[in-house]
Amino acid sequence: MEYTEIVTEAISTLTVNKLRTGLATLGIVIGIGSVIALISLGQASAQAIQSQIQSLGSNLLTVQPSGQNQGGVRGAAGGGTTLTLEDAEAIQKSSQITTINKVSPEYSSRTQVTTGRTNTNTQVIGVTPVYAEIRKVQMDLGNFINEAQINSMAKVAVLGPTVVENLFGENANPIGQTIRISGQTFTIIGVTASRGGTGFQNQDDIVWVPISTAQKQLFGASHVTSIALEAKSADVMVDAQNQVGYLLLARHKLSDPADKDFSIFNQQDLLNTVNQTTGTFTTLLAGVAAISLLVGGIGIMNIMLVTVTERTREIGLRKALGAKKKVIITQFLVESIILTFVGGIIGTGVGILASYIISSFTSFPFVISPDSIILAFAVSAAIGILFGWYPAQKAANLQPIEALRYE
Amino acid sequence: MIQISHVSKIYKSGTVETVALNDVSFEIKKGEFAAIMGPSGSGKSTLMHILGALDTPTSGTYILDRENVEKLSDDQLAEIRNRKIGFVFQAFNLLPRRTALQNVMLPLVYAGVPKEERIERAKKYLDMVGLSDRLEHTSNQLSGGQQQRVAIARSLVLNPAILLADEPTGNIASSQAAEIMEIFQDLNKEGHTIIMITHEADIAQHAKRTIHIRDGRIVNDGNNHKQKKANK
Numbered sequence: 001m002e003y004t005e006i007v008t009e010a011i012s013t014l015t016v017n018k019l020r021t022g023l024a025t026l027g028i029v030i031g032i033g034s035v036i037a038l039i040s041l042g043q044a045s046a047q048a049i050q051s052q053i054q055s056l057g058s059n060l061l062t063v064q065p066s067g068q069n070q071g072g073v074r075g076a077a078g079g080g081t082t083l084t085l086e087d088a089e090a091i092q093k094s095s096q097i098t099t100i101n102k103v104s105p106e107y108s109s110r111t112q113v114t115t116g117r118t119n120t121n122t123q124v125i126g127v128t129p130v131y132a133e134i135r136k137v138q139m140d141l142g143n144f145i146n147e148a149q150i151n152s153m154a155k156v157a158v159l160g161p162t163v164v165e166n167l168f169g170e171n172a173n174p175i176g177q178t179i180r181i182s183g184q185t186f187t188i189i190g191v192t193a194s195r196g197g198t199g200f201q202n203q204d205d206i207v208w209v210p211i212s213t214a215q216k217q218l219f220g221a222s223h224v225t226s227i228a229l230e231a232k233s234a235d236v237m238v239d240a241q242n243q244v245g246y247l248l249l250a251r252h253k254l255s256d257p258a259d260k261d262f263s264i265f266n267q268q269d270l271l272n273t274v275n276q277t278t279g280t281f282t283t284l285l286a287g288v289a290a291i292s293l294l295v296g297g298i299g300i301m302n303i304m305l306v307t308v309t310e311r312t313r314e315i316g317l318r319k320a321l322g323a324k325k326k327v328i329i330t331q332f333l334v335e336s337i338i339l340t341f342v343g344g345i346i347g348t349g350v351g352i353l354a355s356y357i358i359s360s361f362t363s364f365p366f367v368i369s370p371d372s373i374i375l376a377f378a379v380s381a382a383i384g385i386l387f388g389w390y391p392a393q394k395a396a397n398l399q400p401i402e403a404l405r406y407e
Numbered sequence: 408m409i410q411i412s413h414v415s416k417i418y419k420s421g422t423v424e425t426v427a428l429n430d431v432s433f434e435i436k437k438g439e440f441a442a443i444m445g446p447s448g449s450g451k452s453t454l455m456h457i458l459g460a461l462d463t464p465t466s467g468t469y470i471l472d473r474e475n476v477e478k479l480s481d482d483q484l485a486e487i488r489n490r491k492i493g494f495v496f497q498a499f500n501l502l503p504r505r506t507a508l509q510n511v512m513l514p515l516v517y518a519g520v521p522k523e524e525r526i527e528r529a530k531k532y533l534d535m536v537g538l539s540d541r542l543e544h545t546s547n548q549l550s551g552g553q554q555q556r557v558a559i560a561r562s563l564v565l566n567p568a569i570l571l572a573d574e575p576t577g578n579i580a581s582s583q584a585a586e587i588m589e590i591f592q593d594l595n596k597e598g599h600t601i602i603m604i605t606h607e608a609d610i611a612q613h614a615k616r617t618i619h620i621r622d623g624r625i626v627n628d629g630n631n632h633k634q635k636k637a638n639k
Contacts, residue, residue, distance in 0.1 A: 005516070016504060317500045320461060321561075322489020322517040324482045400488075401461045404500065 010335040021339065024303040028343025028383065029350055031293030032376045036351025037358070038289045039372040042282025044355070044364035049274050051365075053267065055195060056203070057135045060267040061100075061229040061240055063087075063248070066260065081223040082261040085211070087251060088227045094247055099240040102230040104130040107214045107221065113163065113207055114180045120166040123206045124181060126214020134230045142175045142190030150210040153217060157181065158190040162204040181207065182218050237268050296343070297383040304336050304391035315395050316403020328396040336388025337381060344380030348373055408568060408600055409435040409458070414467030414477075416453050416623075427453040428464070429623040435569075435602060440595040442614035442631075443604045450623040452573075455604045459494060459571050460487045472568040489517050493562025497574035499554040501546040501561075507533060508542045511561045518565055532560040536590060552583025559590060563599075570594065572603040576610055588613045 014021045065080030088105035091097055107126035112119055131137065132144040140161065149156050157179060159167075168174045174188045186209065195203040215221050231240040241264050248262055249255075308315070315328060352368055359366035416428040427450045435441055445451040456462035457469060460476050463484075469476045472491050479487065488494075501510045511529035520528070533539055536556040546554055555575060562570055572591070576584035592613060595601055603614055611617050612631060619627035 002522075005522075313500065314502060317502070318513070318517075319485060320459070320488055320494055320500075321514045322485050324485045324517075326482075327517065399462075401456050404461075404496070 006330060006334050007338070010331065010338050014335060014338060020303060024300055024339055025343040025346070027296030027299035028293070028340050028380055029296075029347040031289065031296035032344050032347025032380055033350035033354060034289040034292050035286060035379075036348055036368070036372050036376055037354035038285035039282060040351070040355035040366075040368050041358055041364070042278060042285050043369060044359060044367045046275065046278035046282065047367055048364050049278065050271060053271055053274065055136060057228070057230065057267070059231040059234050059237060060134065061231060061237065061244065062265045062267075063227040063229065063244065064225070064263050064265070065223070066263040080261055081221070082252060083224050083227060084222065085215075085224060087248060088224065090251060091227065091229065091244055091247060097240075097243045097247060099232050099236040099243060100229050101232050102130050102134050104128060104134045104228040105211060105224040106131065106226050106228060107211055107219065107223075108225045109214075109219055111182055111218075113167070115167050115177070118167050120163060122163055122166075124214065124218070125206055125208050126211035126218070127208050128211055131208070131228070134228050138193040138195075140191045140193040141173060142188070144190055144192075145208060145210050150212050153212045154210055155184060155186045155213060155217070156189045156210065157186040158192060158208040159188055160192050160202075160204040160206045161194045162202060163207055164191055166205075179207075181209070184217060234268065237266055241266055293379060293383065297340070297387045300336055300339055300383065301387035301391060303339070304332065304388055305394070307335070308332065308391045308395045311395075312398060312403045315398050316400045316405075319398070319400040320404060325396040329392045332392035332395050333385060333388045336391070337384035340380040340384035340387075341377075344377050347380070348376050351376070408437040408439075408472060409602075410468075410470040411458075412468050414457060414464045414469060416450075416457065416462070417465045426623050428457070430467070431620075431623070431625055432467075433618060433625060433628060435600065437600055438595070438598050439616060440591070440601045440614045441603070441616040441618060442611035443602065443618045443620060444606065444608070444611050445620040446606060449621045451604050451606075451620050453623075454620065455571065455573055458569075458602060459492055460484045485517075489514055490565060491568040493565070493567040493570045495555070495558050495562050495570065495572040495575045497577040499546070499551070499558045499578070501554055501557055503547065504545055506543045506545055507538060507549065507557045507560075510546065510557055511564055514561060514565050528564055529560070532564050533557070535563070536560045550583065551579045552586055555579055555583075555587055556590065559587070559594075563594070568600065570599055570601045572601065574605055575603065576605075576607075584610070 063083065065082045085105050088103050091100060092103040105128060109124055110121060111124050113122050113124070114120075125131075127145060128150060129144065129146055137144060142158070144158055145156065148154075159174065159179075164172060164174055167179065168177070174191065177188050178185050179188060180186070192204070209218070211224070215224075229240065229244065231237050245257070245260070245264060249257060249260060252261055254260060318328065355368060356366055358364065411434070412432045414428055414431045415426065418425045418427055429450075431454065443451050443454060453462070457464050460471070460479075461484075463479070464477050467477065471487065474487070474491075476484070476487055502513065508526070508529050511533055512525045515525040515528060530539070530542065533542060536559050538553060538556055538560065541549060541553060546557070549557065570591075575591070576587055579587060588610065591601055591603070595615075601614070603611070605611050615631055617627075617629060617631055618625055
């Protein structure tokens, strides 16, 4: 018996009871569809978070003062005053540090910002021009802060789009207008392009001012709250971390690394953590979907068992006319494989469609990995064989006399 | 052609043994038309299953067309049934929703005959039973007599050594039953060996020889022709 004939035979048998065939297939459609859609959802969310993190700057290290142990009480991280502009300059100039491209000292604080009529509470960050390069800030209107404005302690400000919206309304052009920060008047010189939230902080709800102005005019501080560093490449991140660490220990006259009054955060560590988390998340989603696939498989087995019982006479006749066990097994296996395979094809379509719909309603990218499709097909064929095997065996082992007698 | 010697069949159900056939021996020669008669429970169905290689005897030997059949595996028995035995059942046992042509081709499919040849041979035998105008009819579009004629065409399509008919007219109106018996007699005249199982004496009369079976034993084995003469 040629295979094309077995397949046409199986298809004609399956089309006899279309409703039952459809329902049996539906289980697999839902199973495969949800596996594909959920894997896609997991990968899409991972990509979205990664690209957001990377949009904040690549190969980024952040130095922050850490809480110091003072009489056994540990202060909050970032609350220290141990980092200074001189530390930043030293990192920039030191001959021992070979792995750092750019250094951006920052002074950040939350404060009230007002126009005459409106006000908002937002993040004010004192920065140098390097900030825009390291953090990949794009301008929508006007310019970012320049060197001359730092030297002159100019009272100029660059606003994020959310701040503009809160203070001036949507789509307003505030360039040249003034705002008051802690009671002092600043002229707006630029508005940044929107970057969206990162999951940690809204990157659009920030006011940038020259760092000198922030330290001396606004907050009266001599320290910086963080120093952002850009390493030359992703490969030297760990070296950069060590070099900066040793330099700062020396500068702060600390001999024991355990006493260090700063922490260095590596963006790669963050990315790895995020990848790990989203990976776990994706596996979890796929696991849940796999359960529905299993249920679909059991549905196929159930239908095949019903079919075997229903067609006992037919099987008996076929055996009486000379069908060998292998032929009967093949016939039933091919039927169940066709069921699951068709279910797999439709399910893949449904899964891709579902992922597309999800991506169009959210900010997630539309990601379908070929792996998940190959996996879906392999799994659906395997389910066909696995759950079709027992019913097929049952059919093949029927005794022709018993089967012929069966009413 | 067929040699049954000292065949017994014992069914065991727990500790209870039921003897269905008890030391049965007979021989059927090529070209014979034999009827096996007996009341229900006489063991004639068991005998038919053994003759049809659907079942194996508990003891004794069965030689069909020079081959020992009694100790073969399931698949070997399937091959014997395919090549050497043509079955005609009481309930016709055609595949539903398949055409007459597809039904007749089924044994050829299992024998591995190529598709073109299958169609040709199936048409030839359907023509022989007078159904050449019903090739594409499905079994539910045919009368009982027509269905049984399709089944006869199916049983002949591989030119088997014996034709085994189990109550072939049991489900058919009497007018059509006569047609079926005519076909059997024609086939017998052409040289086909036919064994027919029945409990109806008038149907058994169409055969040349009748083997009476009761309680698992042969009680009478005689030539119908001679008996008919004796009756006259």
